[in-house]
Amino acid sequence: MASVTFENVTKRFGEVVAANDQNIEIKDKEFLVLVGPSGCGKSTDLRMIAGLEEISEGVIKIGDKVVNDIPPKDRDIAMVFQNYALYPHMNVYDNMAFGLKLRKFPKEEIERRVQEAAEILSIEPLLERKPKQLSGGQRQRVALGRAIVREPKVFLMDEPLSNLDAKLRVQMRTELSKLHDRLKTTVIYVTHDQTEAMTMGDRIVVLKDGYVQQVDEPLELYNHPNNMFVAGFIGSPAMNFLDAKIVKEGDDYYTEGFGAFKVKIPDQLKDKVKDYVNKRVVFGIRPENLTDAEITHDLDITDENSFEAEVEVVEPMGSEIYLYLAVDEHSMIARVDAESEAKVGDKIKLGVYTQKMHVFDNETEEALF
Amino acid sequence: MPITLKDIAKMVGVAESTVSRAINGKPGVGKETKQKILEIAKKYDFQPNKLAQGLAKQETHILALLIPGLSKGNYSSLVENIEYIAEKDGYQIILCNTQNDLKKEKKYLNLLQEKRVDGAVILGGEIADQHIVNTVLRGHKNIVLVNRLCEEILIPTILIDASYGAYLATEYLINLGFENIGLITAAKNDEYIESEKIKGYKKALKDNMIEYNNELIIKTDGSREAGYLAFTQLVNIDINPDSFFVTSDLLTLGLIESIKMGGFFIPQDYPVVTYGDTLINSIIEPELTRVVEPLEKAGKLAAEVLINLINDDQAKEEIKVLKPTLKIGKSTKY
Ligand SMILES: Nc1ncnc2c1ncn2[C@@H]1O[C@H](COP(=O)(O)OP(=O)(O)OP(=O)(O)O)[C@@H](O)[C@H]1O
Ligand SMILES: [Mg+2]
Numbered sequence: 266m267a268s269v270t271f272e273n274v275t276k277r278f279g280e281v282v283a284a285n286d287q288n289i290e291i292k293d294k295e296f297l298v299l300v301g302p303s304g305c306g307k308s309t310d311l312r313m314i315a316g317l318e319e320i321s322e323g324v325i326k327i328g329d330k331v332v333n334d335i336p337p338k339d340r341d342i343a344m345v346f347q348n349y350a351l352y353p354h355m356n357v358y359d360n361m362a363f364g365l366k367l368r369k370f371p372k373e374e375i376e377r378r379v380q381e382a383a384e385i386l387s388i389e390p391l392l393e394r395k396p397k398q399l400s401g402g403q404r405q406r407v408a409l410g411r412a413i414v415r416e417p418k419v420f421l422m423d424e425p426l427s428n429l430d431a432k433l434r435v436q437m438r439t440e441l442s443k444l445h446d447r448l449k450t451t452v453i454y455v456t457h458d459q460t461e462a463m464t465m466g467d468r469i470v471v472l473k474d475g476y477v478q479q480v481d482e483p484l485e486l487y488n489h490p491n492n493m494f495v496a497g498f499i500g501s502p503a504m505n506f507l508d509a510k511i512v513k514e515g516d517d518y519y520t521e522g523f524g525a526f527k528v529k530i531p532d533q534l535k536d537k538v539k540d541y542v543n544k545r546v547v548f549g550i551r552p553e554n555l556t557d558a559e560i561t562h563d564l565d566i567t568d569e570n571s572f573e574a575e576v577e578v579v580e581p582m583g584s585e586i587y588l589y590l591a592v593d594e595h596s597m598i599a600r601v602d603a604e605s606e607a608k609v610g611d612k613i614k615l616g617v618y619t620q621k622m623h624v625f626d627n628e629t630e631e632a633l634f
Numbered sequence: 635m636p637i638t639l640k641d642i643a644k645m646v647g648v649a650e651s652t653v654s655r656a657i658n659g660k661p662g663v664g665k666e667t668k669q670k671i672l673e674i675a676k677k678y679d680f681q682p683n684k685l686a687q688g689l690a691k692q693e694t695h696i697l698a699l700l701i702p703g704l705s706k707g708n709y710s711s712l713v714e715n716i717e718y719i720a721e722k723d724g725y726q727i728i729l730c731n732t733q734n735d736l737k738k739e740k741k742y743l744n745l746l747q748e749k750r751v752d753g754a755v756i757l758g759g760e761i762a763d764q765h766i767v768n769t770v771l772r773g774h775k776n777i778v779l780v781n782r783l784c785e786e787i788l789i790p791t792i793l794i795d796a797s798y799g800a801y802l803a804t805e806y807l808i809n810l811g812f813e814n815i816g817l818i819t820a821a822k823n824d825e826y827i828e829s830e831k832i833k834g835y836k837k838a839l840k841d842n843m844i845e846y847n848n849e850l851i852i853k854t855d856g857s858r859e860a861g862y863l864a865f866t867q868l869v870n871i872d873i874n875p876d877s878f879f880v881t882s883d884l885l886t887l888g889l890i891e892s893i894k895m896g897g898f899f900i901p902q903d904y905p906v907v908t909y910g911d912t913l914i915n916s917i918i919e920p921e922l923t924r925v926v927e928p929l930e931k932a933g934k935l936a937a938e939v940l941i942n943l944i945n946d947d948q949a950k951e952e953i954k955v956l957k958p959t960l961k962i963g964k965s966t967k968y
Binding site (some may be wrong): 288308310315316317318337338344345347348349350352354363366367368369411533566 | 690760761763764767768771784785786787788789790794795797798823824826827951953955
């Protein structure tokens with residue numbers, strides 16, 4: 266049982282700063298996901314926790330203990346990678362047990378641990394089988410079993426599912442989440458896949474260029490991104506960003522898209538933009554928070570929450586449709602109900618769920634809301 | 635669009651090969667032409683293509699061979715065969731004796747990280763430790779393990795299945811009609827390879843529906859004395875094995891001395907099978923039936939896999955398990 270804490274952690278590889286003054290608190294028994302594009306420093310963070318990489322500055326704690334100078338084998342962690350070795354001549358039991366055997370654990374203890382891990386992973390009936398008699402998912406579970414039998418305080422997983430095909434990956438995500446519930450240990454999980462992060466994490470750390478962008482629960486991250494990077498990285502299709510400026514008319518504030526659109530900012534958010542009048546901002550709206558006014562039932566369409574757009578592509582996705590739209594110079598995607606009859610070339614009225622809109626500072630890219 | 639050799643050739647009005655020679659500092663290009671070419675290359679920030687970079691890639695054509703000791707095991711045969719293949723492919727070998735000391739091993743592995751060798755074969759040593767895993771995670775992937783296991787990641791590995799070798803030996807004795815097979819091992823401290831041999835022994839008994847008797851399994855320190863004592867121990871407490879499988883050569887030497895001292899004959903009174911095609915095993919009388927490990931093949935494969943890794947970024951990482959065979963001598967049948 267252990268928490269993991271980063272205090273002002275910096276890691277340099279020569280000129281490259283792979284971790285930049287990071288502060289992260291991972292709670293005991295939490296499933297924490299580190300997510301971000303390739304090269305943002307996810308694996309480096311994991312390796313520092315594991316003790317495989319020295320820390321340039323700052324402190325990492327496991328529990329209350331500073332581990333900066335503690336060798337990997339004494340840190341009570343286990344790592345799981347996508348690229349693990351199942352030995353073809355050993356059965357499942359031995360593939361999970363050999364590490365303990367080599368570390369001279371007593372036979373009874375090894376047996377207890379392997380049995381327990383097999384139970385947790387529901388692979389008891391497979392213990393006698395050889396790896397080639399297993400499915401991809403079962404093999405993955407054996408690799409997890411090898412980590413579980415070490416009974417670590419913290420599991421570190423670096424993209425463990427990235428070798429699996431799409432269907433199996435989805436299934437293993439659920440299994441890993443369930444596994445975490447049963448293990449009741451801290452899991453730190455690295456992925457570059459935001460869907461994986463959103464579906465698995467109790468909380469998510471979004472990284473970019475070694476900087477922590479935001480640490481939050483999935484929905485919080487989705488609904489209240491700190492900045493344009495997080496807003497654009499989380500969610501698919503990605504949030505629409507449109508250049509705009511803030512205008513004030515009477516007591517009301519609007520984001521105004523240089524003639525292309527004008528959307529009223531909800532009253533309770535007015536305060537946040539009052540210093541931005543006539544200044545450039547970026548208007549952000551997720552595709553699902555746009556609607557085809559023709560088929561909207563739950564939104565009173567007015568001039569203040571809608572504008573016209575031209576349909577460029579219609580992509581049916583089953584119960585919904587993605588509309589690729591042009592509004593003057595701007596292009597955007599709307600995710601609308603399949604009832605919509607919009608056709609390529611149509612000019613349609615787009616409704617905006619203004620409670621869900623975002624405005625970002627044009628310079629800093631920080632969210633105003 | 636980055637500028638290419640072809641573009642520069644056109645601009646200067648020479649052949650592409652001339653440009654290439656000029657850029658790589660090779661002879662055969664006039665002074666003025668060369669200067670022109672280099673100026674243009676610099677001006678347009680010419681980047682040599684991948685192939686050219688590969689050619690210029692810093693390579694030492696040296697492989698490190700990490701072994702845990704000179705006296706132990708059958709490393710000489712492995713080493714010779716690794717060197718044989720390496721040499722054919724234009725590599726030299728440096729032999730690093732780690733004496734099973736992790737610190738020494740780590741130091742030698744640094745040769746790889748510092749690019750002073752192109753790759754490393756690590757022989758024996760049971761489990762791949764963090765420094766090996768980390769070397770690979772840091773992108774220094776040109777490592778091949780021989781008879782060493784790794785928990786976390788897939789490192790190309792050549793394994794000899796000792797458990798299968800023990801299975802063969804035991805099964806052979808069973809097929810000759812023996813059921814009380816004494817197993818003399820060097821497993822005093824639960825050495826992994828020895829426990830693998832015990833596993834093979836037990837499996838052969840089980841597959842032939844013979845119940846195993848724990849008292850027939852002797853775990854020793856592997857010395858000649860221990861082999862000697864094992865026989866007297868088993869015979870004195872009246873367990874009476876009808877045959878022996880011995881898992882290493884010194885043990886076998888001691889055991890056979892003891893059998894002969896007792897006035898017994900091999901194979902008439904006690905058939906004996908040993909493990910390993912070693913010098914000691916080869917000079918014992920009578921000629922021993924023995925488990926032979928495919929060391930030549932293992933050594934060659936290790937070198938081939940490593941050289942493949944060095945030359946091909948996309949080389950498949952794999953685990954190859956080789957099986958020992960049984961060589962029948964005069965110690966089991968008459
Ligand atoms: N051993 C090293 N030496 C030099 N630079 C390194 C080393 N390891 C990582 N880096 C650099 O540090 C940065 C972060 O790398 P890291 O592997 O942590 O990224 P990542 O987020 O895991 O990426 P990916 O999604 O591609 O796995 C990168 O710029 C990388 O090139
Ligand atoms: Mg990574």
